[in-house]
Amino acid sequence: MKTYSHWLGLIACLVVLPISPAQGRHDPLTQAEIDQLRDTAQEAPERLKLYVQFARDRLVKLEQARSDPKVKDRGQLTHDGLDDFLSVYNELDENVDNFADRRDDLRKALKTVIEGDTEFQSKLRAIKNAAGVSAEEASQYEFVLRDAVTTVDESVDDHRKLLAEQEDAARNKKKRH
Numbered sequence: 001m002k003t004y005s006h007w008l009g010l011i012a013c014l015v016v017l018p019i020s021p022a023q024g025r026h027d028p029l030t031q032a033e034i035d036q037l038r039d040t041a042q043e044a045p046e047r048l049k050l051y052v053q054f055a056r057d058r059l060v061k062l063e064q065a066r067s068d069p070k071v072k073d074r075g076q077l078t079h080d081g082l083d084d085f086l087s088v089y090n091e092l093d094e095n096v097d098n099f100a101d102r103r104d105d106l107r108k109a110l111k112t113v114i115e116g117d118t119e120f121q122s123k124l125r126a127i128k129n130a131a132g133v134s135a136e137e138a139s140q141y142e143f144v145l146r147d148a149v150t151t152v153d154e155s156v157d158d159h160r161k162l163l164a165e166q167e168d169a170a171r172n173k174k175k176r177h
Contacts, residue, residue, distance in 0.1 A: 028084035029054065044099040045109040051092035052116035058085040059123045066127070075140030078127065082144045086151060089120070093155050100162055107170065110163040117156035124149050 029037070033054055040047040062081035065071050096113065099106055128145055 028058065028087045044095075044104045044106055045112075047095060048092065048099070048106070048109040049112050051088065051095060052112055055085055055088045055092060055120065056116060058088055059120065062127075063123065066130070075137035078137075079141035079144055082127075082141055082148050085120075086144065086148045089148070089151060089155075093151075093158075096159065096162070105166065105170070107163060107166050110159055110166070114156060114159050114163065117152055117159060120152050121149070121156065124152060 027034075033050070036050055037047060040050060058081060062078065062085065065077055065081065066074060071077060092113070096106065096110070099109075124145065128149065
């Protein structure tokens with residue numbers, strides 16, 4: 001009997017655990033964006049360009065909201081906007097890795113991604129160095145901002161390295177033919 005209740009408890013935990021992390025989280029992508037991504041599931045250049053655009057859109061929306069004097073609770077808004085940006089950016093990075101693992105030619109798409117990386121670095125640093133932000137407000141988004149800056153900084157290095165590797169491989173392939 002003890003074993004039966006033990007297994008029943010374990011099964012209940014396994015059923016509940018996958019549901020728990022999703023509670024309280026929202027998908028930063030709109031349904032229209034999800035549909036666009038679905039349409040480009042196998043097309044690396046188009047899919048990566050979409051992710052760059054979606055990440056850019058999150059930062060532009062955040063910049064607009066931060067510059068609006070009517071906005072209340074700017075610290076929480078900045079936190080949530082950065083969190084959405086980071087979620088989209090992490091998806092971008094994961095897609096780059098997946099397409100690279102499939103040995104897709106990402107040279108053209110990576111140039112777009114790296115341009116986006118450079119733009120994102122600039123925009124994130126502008127948020128970090130914004131004048132007139134109280135310590136209380138900054139404390140609400142300090143961690144997620146630091147995480148976003150670190151993630152983009154590390155990823156741009158990876159993206160540049162991957163581009164160089166793919167360009168070398170393409171040159172070597174041309175020489176052999």
